Amino acid sequence: MLTAIKKDGTWITLPEKIPANKIDEWRRSADYYCPCCKMEMTIKAGNVRIPHFAHKNSSSCRASSEPESAYHLKGKRKLFQWLLSHGYQVDLEAYLPEIKKRADILVRIGGNRYAIEFQCSVIPEVEFIERTRAYQSIGIKPIWILAAKRLKRKSLYEFSLTRFQWLFITGSFHHPFLWMYCPETDHLSVLKNLTPFTPRTVFAELTTASLKFLPPSRALPQNCFGFPFLSAWRYKRNGWSLHRVKTARRCDPFFEELYSHHITPATLPIEVGLPVRGMLLIDTASIEWQAWLYMDVFQEKRTGEKISMADIICIFRKHSKKGEIKFRPLPLLHEKPIEYPVGQYIMLLEQLGYLSKLEEGVFKVEREFSLAFTSDQAQILEKNFYDKHKLMMEKGNIQYNQ
Template sequence: MLTAIKSDGTWITLPEKIPANLLAEWRKSTDYYCPCCKMEMSIKAGNVRVPHFAHKNNSSCRASSEPESAYHLMGKRKLFQWFSSHGYQVDLEAYLPEIKKRADILATIGGNRYAIEFQCSVIPEIEFIERTRAYQSVGIIPIWVLAAKHLKRKSVYEFSLSGFQWLFVTGSCHHPFLWMYCPETNHLSVLKNLTPFTPRTVFAELTTASLTLLPPSRALPQNCFHFPFLPAWRNKRKDWTLHRVKTARRSDPFFEGLYLHHITPAAIPIEVGVPVRGMLLIETSPIEWQAWFYMDVFQEKKPGEKISMADIIHFFKKRSKKGEIKFRPLPLLHEKPVEYPLGQYIKLLEKLGYISKEEEGVFKVEKAFSIPFTSDHGQMMEKNFYDKHKLMMEKGNIQYNRG
C-alpha cells in the first residue's frame, strides 16, 4: 500500500523515493495505521524495494490479501498522477467502507465515480466478479486495467487471452475492448476489434499511446471502421480443419457428433466457422457451435422445408446445458443475450441466400451448405465462397460503439 493514516488522523502517501535520513525520521515520528482494517503498519523501503506500507502482523485485511509487486505499486501511482495532472478529482487507494473495498484509484469525472483497478496478478474469477458487482452496487463504474506485460502476442493481429484476461473486456458487444498499461514505458494500450477464433485465440488490433501525450478524455478507443482479419481467419480455419482432429480427445462429444453425422473435420461445410458480430459471448469455437447448428437443424433439411427460430434456440440451449456449447463470462460488458451471436449467424445465412424469412421466427431453406469432397475441392470452394462474400462479411463484422 502507498497510503496510510497517521496517529493524528491525517493521511500520508509515500513518495517514489525517500532519502535515508527522512525515512528514519518518518519511522520514529509517528505510528501508521491501515485505512481499511485500522491495524498498525510499518514503512518498507530499501535500495530495491519501492517505498510502501505493510501490516506489522499477519492480517486478514482484504487490502493486503494480494502481495503488491513493485510493478503494481509503480503502475497505480503513475495512473493516479495521470488523472490528477489533468485536474480530475482523484484519490489513491481509496477505501469504501460501504462495500469494504479499497480501489487502487477512485476518480470523479463528469459527475460519475470510477474505480480504476490496475491488476497485475491473477485472482479467482468469482472475486473479480464480486468486486465488480460491489462497485456497481454503490454507483461506481469499475475500470479494470490489465498489466501489459502479461499480453501474449502471436502475430500482428493474433493474440492469446486466458480466461482471466477475457474478464477485462469492456465496452459493448458491438465495440468490445480491454485496457492494458505498462508503468515501465508509461504506455496505455487498448486491444480492440476482438474477434475470437477459439477460447484463447483472438484476432484484434493493438493501439498504444504514451500517457504524457494522452489526456484521459481521449483514452476511449475509436470505432473500428474496417475488419482486417479475414485472410488470417481463413488460414486459421484451414489449419483447424486439417489439424484439429490430431489433438481431439477420443471422447470429445463434438467429434463424436461429426462422426455420427458422417462429417470429417476436413469436410466441414464452407459456411461453418465464419466470423459474426457478438461471438465473443460464446467461449466455444465458432467452427464448433456453428457446426452444431448445422448438424442439429440444417443438415437434414431440403430446399423448400422450414426451420423455426424456436427450434434453433431449443437445440442451442440443449447443447449448452450438456456443456457442448459454453459461454464466456464477461462481467464488464453491456448485457446481450447469449443467443445474440446465433441470431447474427442466422441473419448472415439469410443475406447469403441460404434461408429466407417466411414469417416472424420462421425461415425457408433455399439451398444446401457446400460440402467439399476432397481437400483440393474444399480449397476451391472456400476461395469461391470468400471471394464472393468478402465485402459482406467484412462489413458485417465492423465494430462500432453502439449499445
C-alpha cells in the first residue's frame, strides 16, 4: 500500500523515493494505520522494493486481496499522477466502507465515479466477478487494467488470452477491447476489436500511447467498422481444418459426431467457421459450435425447405447442456443472452444468400452449404466463397456494425 492514516486521522502517501538515511526518520515520526482494517502498519523500503506500507503483524485485512509487487505499486502511482495532472478529482487507494473494498484508484469524471484496478497477478475468477459486482452495486463503474507484461503476442494480429485475461474485456459486443499498462515504459495500450478463434487464440489490433502525450479524454479507443483480420482468419481456419484432428482427445464427442456424418475437419463446409458479432460470448471455437448446428440442422435441409429459429436455439441449448458448447464470463460487458451469437450467425447466412426470412423466426433455405468430398475440393470451394464475399466480409461491417 502507498497510503495510510496517522493517529490523528490525517492521510499520508509515501513518496516514490525515500533516501536510505531518512527511512528510520519517517518510521519514528508517526504511527501509521491501515485505512481499511485500522491495524498498525510499518514502512518498508530497500534497494529493490519501492517505499510502501505493510501490516506490522500477520493481517487478514479484507481490503488487501493479494501481495503487491513493485511493478504494481509503481503502476498505480503513475496512473494516479496521470489523472491528477489533468485536473481530475482522484484518490489513491480509496477505501469504500459500504463494500469493504479498497480501489487502487478512485476518480470522478463528470457525474460518474470509476474504480480503476491495475491487476498484475492472477486472482480467482469468482473474486474478480465479486469485486466488479460490488463496485457496480454502489454506482461505481469498474475499470480493470491488465499488466502489459502479461500479454502474449503470436503475430501482428494474433494474441493468446487466458480465461482470466478474458475477464478484462470491456466496451461492447460490437466494439470489445482490453486495457493494458506498463509502468516501466509508461505506455497505456488497448487491444481492440477482439475476435476469438479458439478459447485462447484471438485476433485483435494493438495500439499503444505514452501517458505523457495522452490525455485521459482521448484514451478511449476509436470504433472499428470493418473486419481487418479476414486473411488471418482464413489462414487460421485452413490450419484448423488440416491439423485440429491431431490434438483431438480420444472419444471426443465432436469428432465422433463428425465421422458419424461422414465429414472430416478438412471437408467441413466453408460456411462453417465464420466470424460473427457476439461470438466472444462462446468459449468454444466458432468452427466447432457452428459445425454442431450444421450437422443437426443444415446438413439435411434442401433448397426450399423451412428452418425454425426456435429449433436452432433448442439444438444449441442441448449441446451447451451437454458441455459440448461452452461459454466465457464477461462481467464488464452488458449481459446478452447466450443465444445472441447464434442469431448473428443466422443473420449472416441470410445476408450471404443462404436463407431468406419468411416470417419472424422462420427461414427458407435458398442455397445449400457446400460440402466437399476431398481436402483439395474444399480449398477450391473456400477460394470461390471468399472471392465472392470478401468485400462484404471486410467492408460490410458484419463484425462490428452498430
